[in-house]
Every structure is written in structure tokens, then in C-alpha cells.
Amino acid sequence: AAAPQPRITVIGTGYLGATHAACMAELGFEVLGLDVDPLKIVALSRGELPFHEPGLPELLVKHVSSGRLRFTNSYREAADFGDVHFIGVGTPQRPGESAADLAYVDAAVAELVRNLTRDALIVGKSTVPVGTARRLRRLIDDELEGRPEPAAPRVALAWNPEFLREGRAVQDTLAPDRLVVGTDDGDAESRALLRRVYAAPLATGTPLIETDFETAELVKVAANAFLATKISFINAFSEITEVIGGDITTLADALGHDARIGRKFLNAGVGFGGGCLPKDIRALQARADELGAGAAMRFLTQMDEINLRRRDRVIHLATQSVGLLQGARIAVLGAAFKPESDDVRDSPALDIAARLYNSGADVTVYDPQANRNAAARFPRLEYARSLEEAVSGADLVVLLTEWEEFRRLRPRDLEPLVRERRFIDGRNVLPAEDWKASGWEFSALGRRA
Ligand code: UGA
Numbered sequence: 001a002a003a004p005q006p007r008i009t010v011i012g013t014g015y016l017g018a019t020h021a022a023c024m025a026e027l028g029f030e031v032l033g034l035d036v037d038p039l040k041i042v043a044l045s046r047g048e049l050p051f052h053e054p055g056l057p058e059l060l061v062k063h064v065s066s067g068r069l070r071f072t073n074s075y076r077e078a079a080d081f082g083d084v085h086f087i088g089v090g091t092p093q094r095p096g097e098s099a100a101d102l103a104y105v106d107a108a109v110a111e112l113v114r115n116l117t118r119d120a121l122i123v124g125k126s127t128v129p130v131g132t133a134r135r136l137r138r139l140i141d142d143e144l145e146g147r148p149e150p151a152a153p154r155v156a157l158a159w160n161p162e163f164l165r166e167g168r169a170v171q172d173t174l175a176p177d178r179l180v181v182g183t184d185d186g187d188a189e190s191r192a193l194l195r196r197v198y199a200a201p202l203a204t205g206t207p208l209i210e211t212d213f214e215t216a217e218l219v220k221v222a223a224n225a226f227l228a229t230k231i232s233f234i235n236a237f238s239e240i241t242e243v244i245g246g247d248i249t250t251l252a253d254a255l256g257h258d259a260r261i262g263r264k265f266l267n268a269g270v271g272f273g274g275g276c277l278p279k280d281i282r283a284l285q286a287r288a289d290e291l292g293a294g295a296a297m298r299f300l301t302q303m304d305e306i307n308l309r310r311r312d313r314v315i316h317l318a319t320q321s322v323g324l325l326q327g328a329r330i331a332v333l334g335a336a337f338k339p340e341s342d343d344v345r346d347s348p349a350l351d352i353a354a355r356l357y358n359s360g361a362d363v364t365v366y367d368p369q370a371n372r373n374a375a376a377r378f379p380r381l382e383y384a385r386s387l388e389e390a391v392s393g394a395d396l397v398v399l400l401t402e403w404e405e406f407r408r409l410r411p412r413d414l415e416p417l418v419r420e421r422r423f424i425d426g427r428n429v430l431p432a433e434d435w436k437a438s439g440w441e442f443s444a445l446g447r448r449a
Contacts, residue, residue, distance in 0.1 A: 009082035012089030025063035052342035079115035098282035129287040133213035161220035167340030182216025232303040238446035248446025270348040273337035326360035334401025335367035335374035349400035366390035411438035
């Protein structure tokens, strides 16, 4: 007879954890999600998500009602229930520093182990500085060492980084590009168990990379560093075309035809934001410094700087366009760090909106999903319920997040509403020539103003 399916817990039910828990249930496992926040538990148990993610609410509702997916705030319950415990708690940037804050990861592992009375595999998913798994291994051993008889449980550890993108989290989890599993030397048992957990994606050909702790941890941060570098690379060339002329989109298209380079993540614009790329490259630089290898990762500091300079460029173009920001009516289209997301963490759009406001402009923001999160972060900006409301009477319209609704915009949609025909396309998604032909003063990033 087939061995019974391992039971799964997911510790930390934020973005990553909630998605992982629902997807594991979708793959057929009994899943218990744990979070220390009781309000989150209540909401998730009702199938409600505190963030926007296409397809995820449906999965939650489906599996909460089938009983395959439950939530708790009790570590005791999780420890008794699970065979495999995924750790998906946050690793935010430490306030005022570049390094990652590992307090939540450490606390989750310690609390879980303290409550374990049966054998278990702990699987780290959070993005962590290299060396964390090996340190946690010692933490687990220390925790178990003091245990009185009867015999302490056997607790294994594996590192299985997550590569999901916001807005595509469900498909990225159910059908990932690759699976990476890091274990301690020769831990064949943990590898075999994780192959069972991921049997469905593996059966459809998902590549599996089985390696050591350090490589697994590094794959994650290296991937995000590479993506950030690609974006900043093209944005660095924007700075050149802005002074000498040339078209950044055509440049990116031409580069992208070289299969070794590829067109993806070469979209020039206001750059990267969100809860991952910016903090991950800063944490990687900080970790490399600690390891005495800071020189090797110094280019990431430059990638970060290139990225932030894009925001200055928009402020500069806006100032040039309206003459004086003080008192100008500016409509900002977009607040989320990218489309299909309501996340405003480190969002270039919201940062630029706030800076325009702080320079005296009268700023109205409209985002199809992120108004609420943006208002919580910057309550003093005006938030419009529709695009039309946002652009009414505007002296300048600035597009900063490329939602589909904005990509479809045509000059005649705005002409009856705005006060002045001035537009800045911060994401290079609109056809500049059409707008100029309609009498608009139209500028974009990566083009001579
Ligand atoms: C990123 C990675 O893409 C995921 O693989 C990773 O798992 C995740 O971080 C994480 O570490 O959890 P995400 O933050 O959802 O995912 O966002 P991306 O789709 O990577 O976009 C990041 C930022 O880059 C956005 O602000 C986007 O507007 C910007 N971007 C992206 C560009 O400016 N140009 C591009 O060509 C592509």
C-alpha cells in the first residue's frame, strides 16, 4: 500500500505562506497554516485574504470548505500535526540598516522545535542571508539537547527557497520554473520526503536541483540580484539615451533578440520596487560585507543607486513640464510597485507621488487595487476612485504603474478632462508619437526630453 501522504504545516501565513498553504492543499495534502496574528487566522479561515492575489481567494475558499486546509495560532497544534513544516515568515530589512532581520525566522523555528514531540522535517522557504540554515541547524540541536527522556524527536532541516512573483503566485507555486532543495550533507531521507511533497510538479517535468544549504540559500538571492541587475542595466542606458538621444525600448528589443540576453526584465522605466528585490540586494551586500567579500557584491549598491535615480528623473521631468511644482495639479496613475498587485512596499510610483506632494504639487493618485494600502502609507495624498476623477483638471498626468487600464489609454480619452495636455510615461508603455500628434507634450524615460 502507498505510504500515507505527509501532513504539512506552513508557519507564517503572509504572502508566501498563505499561497504555499493553499497550493499544498490544492496538491492534495492536509495542511495546517500557523500565524501568530489571531486576526489573520480568523480572516483566512473564512477564506479572506488581506492582499490582492489573482486566483488565491478561490483556492482558499475551496480548501477551507473541504476541510483540507485549516489555520491555527497554536505551535503545539502545528507541532503535533505536521510531518513537514514549511517556514514562510518574513525577513524584512532591519530599520535603518541594510541587513535582513532574522528574528521571525529564529523565533518560528525555536517555538516549533520546543513543541515538537514527534519526528519532523523543517523546511525553510523565507529569503535569508547565506549561512542561516547552518546556524538554524545548531539552534535546533541546542534546543533538543536539553530535552529530558523519552527520546527527543529527530528533527531534520532543509532549505527550499521560493521564487513566486506577486500577481502570479499561484501558478508559480503549482508549476514553478525549478525546485531547489538544500540539505545537510547526505540527508537522503529529507530529499526523498520533499520529492514526495513535490511529486505533482516533478511529474510534469519541473527541474529539481538538490544541493547543500549554502547553494540553496544563494540561488534565491542570486536570482533576485540578477533580475535587479537586468532592470538597472537597461535603466543605466536610459541615462545615456536621455542625454544623447536614441530610443531605449528599441535598444532593449534589439538586445533581447540575442537569446543569451533575452528580452524579459529589460523594460526601462521607474525601476524596481516591492517587498523583495530592493531589500534582497541590500541584504546581500550587507551579508557579503560581513563575510569579508563585500567587494564582490559592490555592484549591487550601484544597481540600487541607478534604480533610485530613475525616480529623480521623473521629478525632474515633471518640474520641467509644469514649470513650478508648487500648486500644479498632478494626476499620478498607479501606486502599486507593479500591476496586478496592491503592494506598495518600496513602490517607485508611491514614492514619486509623495515627493511631488512634498514639493508643493497638488497630487491625486489613482490605482485600480492599491489605493487603500497607499492611503494607509501616505494619508495626505488625494486618492481618486477612477482614472477619470484623477485626471480631471490635471496640469500633468504621470503614469507610474503599467496597469492594463492605463496601457489602453488614448489621447482622446483624457482630452475632455485634463486642463493641460502634458503626460509623462514612466513605464514606456504608450505610443509617444500618437500623443505628440494629438498635441500633447509627452515625455518618457530613456528618451531625450
Ligand atoms: C520578485 C522575483 O521576480 C521573484 O522571482 C521572487 O520570488 C520575488 O521577487 C521574491 O523574492 O519573493 P516580485 O517582487 O513579485 O518578484 O516582482 P517582479 O515581477 O520581479 O518585479 C519587481 C519590480 O521590477 C517591479 O517593481 C517591476 O515594476 C520592476 N520591473 C520588472 C521593471 O522595472 N522592469 C522590468 O523589465 C521588470
